[in-house]
Amino acid sequence: MSDTPESSLIDPEPHPAAALGSAPLPPLSRDPHGQLLLHPVDQAPIVIVPVRAFPLSAAEDDISLLGPDGAEVGWVARLGALPPESRTLIRDELAARTHTPVIERILGISSRATPSQWQVETDGGLTTLTLKAEEDIRRLPDGALLIADAHGLSFLVPQVSRLDTASKRLLDHFL
């Protein structure tokens, strides 16, 4: 889509269908509370929260900037096209708000039937997750597995074949 701007400010007019304004994204900053601020020209800064539209299939693209009331105020089609400062701010904010631990090894499971407690080694260290039901393991199109913990946290297994044999055997009980 060549005619879509890389990033833009959403026109606060009531017609969001045509709302992709062509104005480039105003500068961003971080306030002392740690919140991200958007500085539109001639307007008071707006507290924004970046949200990925496609967190699983396109983590670097299509990021929406939501205002305090949940309405969309800005849009970033490609993070890479932003000025470096803004890019870093958004990336940090996204990283701070969402975290998907990557499972590197499965050390043990409490039972083969769900609910099952898994001892796992992630990129963030050792932890336990509770698998409520088999269907909480979601296969992503690229072959990765997304395992939803009973408490809502998602764990990622980027490639099952990369796991060691013992982990694969344990995981296999639930696939």
Next chain:
Amino acid sequence: MTSGNDGTSPAASALPDPWRDAAQSQLHDGETALAWLPIDLGPGFDFRDGLLLLTGQRLLYCGHTGAEWQSWPLCPGLELRARDHAGIGTLSLHDTDRRLAIWRHTLRSGNAAHILTTEFERQVRWLTQPPPSSVPAEDEETTLPAGTTPQPEPPTTWALLRLWRFARPYRLPLLAGFVLTLVSTAASLVAPYLTMPLMDEVLIPFQNGSPLRWDLVHRYLGALLAAAILAWCLGWGRTYILARVSERIGADLRTATYAHLQKLPLQYYGGKRTGDLMARIGTESDRICLFLSLHLLDFATDMLVLLMTAAILFSINPWLAVVTLLPLPLIIWLIHLVRDRLRHGFEKVDRVWAELTNVLADTIPGIRVVKAFAQEEREIRRFRAANDRNLAINDRVNRIWALFSPSVTLLTEAGLLVVWVFGIWLVAHDQITVGVLTAFLTYISRFYVRLDSMSRIVSHTQKAAVGAKRIFDILDHVSTVPEPPRPVPIEQVQGRIQLRKVGFRYGNRKVLRDLDLDIAPGELIGLVGHSGSGKSTLINLICRFYDVSQGAILLDGVDIRRHAIADYRRHIGLVLQEPFLFFGTIAENIAYGRPDASRQEIIAAARAAHAHEFILRLPHGYDSLVGERGQALSGGERQRISIARALLIDPPILILDEATASVDTATEKEIQKALDNLVKGRSTLCIAHRLSTLHQADRLVVLEQGSIVETGTHEELLARKGAYHALYQAQAQDQGLVTGSLT
């Protein structure tokens, strides 16, 4: 559309045999039979075989073959009234003053009564007004096979032979499997053969005092081991190849059935239960697959073993062979007898099991209703009752079942006993050696073990045949919405839809009659009417889920039946009352009609449908799973996703079937905003129960009992104080609103 040179119409040529000549003799010169109906019930509902025959000039009736014919010349004012109730159809002939005659018939003759009355009406009408020069759609219906609906045939084993169509691609592996079966069976029969020389040349001489001949021992035991290993290898190859092939045949069968099912029109689904169709594709194909890979293979192997064993036994000693093999048919017959009893019981178990499943299938989808009416206890009782019945029947079956296995053993032991008795007698009379008797006993005891499984082949075959029949039922079904042989490609769609004298009926019930409507490109038409007035049917016809019975629907001047179905539907966006989301991500659901849509296009569609922001609030945004097992979405949210789905394919024609009926008014406003984006510049047909949602329609079309009674804008129709006004008033009163405040 008359076909033959002799002037008989197709309807007359299809007359049942005993009638053809008798009817022909009654007709005057130049008179042709147009339609006929078997009158198979008498005045007192006694069964008989009469005939009602319509020609261009007369209506003729004969009570039974050889009886006197009655006839009524057609004249203006004559009327043939048809109705049916509880499986019995009644036809009565009236003139303006009184009833002239009455006939009763069973509905066995299907459509014939309908064809007869339609043809009758037309002939009488043509008496006063000359027939139009061409009425293409109506002419077609007289050529419909006026005959009887085919009787369902009981499934036969022949249905299994039709599976060859699916087996043919695997001829070579099948042949290889067969050869392997032959060789491996032969190899497995070597071992018992070797016991003969082992006994006679090694063990018995040794017992009689000669030294043990180690060289022979080594040779025979080595051969035994080699034969066993060979049989193992070959058996493995055989089972593997044949299982692979049968699995593939099963898979092909499933895919073919599913693919065919997807192509069948909605009408087919209307008459079928989801569970039944699912079972046909899943369970039945699996049963066939199992039959091919396991039961048929085992049976073939057993038969081979039997033949080869018989050949070997006869070559060793014909007399003993006869005695050995003689009890076999008897034993098989006895086993079969016991099985028959069992099968009856197992069928009962199957039925009770189905009952249990039905309780589950009823209550799990309806769990909200169950809970709302606090009927959990009753449902539990219902389930327990079904389960208790299941238990009772299983108990009864198990009583026979427990007897079965010991009985088979007893029978085989008895058979062995016969061989022992005769064998010892032969050995005593020096007719055979001990080795020969040992070999016989080894052969036959191997064989007896397989008798039980052999006796099962009958029931397995029957079950598989039923499965095959049920699958071919689907495959044989021909679509009632046919693809045109030479489809006209659709290029640029303007969106002009014209309905020309459209009529439609479900069976004998006329749902739409003589509808004429022109929809200009970009026009927004609201369809209004009581439920059952034919709104949804009209939309089903425009979507070509069904084909019109009469008249035609034109898109930009071309009959829609001349376009390829998929090509045509691609240009229609449909938003239904109950938005259906498939299991998958939100992005996939929005892009359902155009899987290649880019992320930007998906987002743009979602924005236009006012779905973007609530999607962003979901934990995985557009990657969130919805549909069964997926993220719980509210009705309004689901509806907005389905609107985005319709927007994405950018259709020139848009159909909204009660799109806002199932949501509250606040959500309706939100959806309405989304819809306003959607309808812009598209020819739109909109059904809405709430008339207030149709205010901005360019034209409202009021349907009543399948006909258009009024058209015009909201204001025009209100001013006319007709059907629309009445509907509007009724609704306004319901909502406790004054009419004036709404407009």
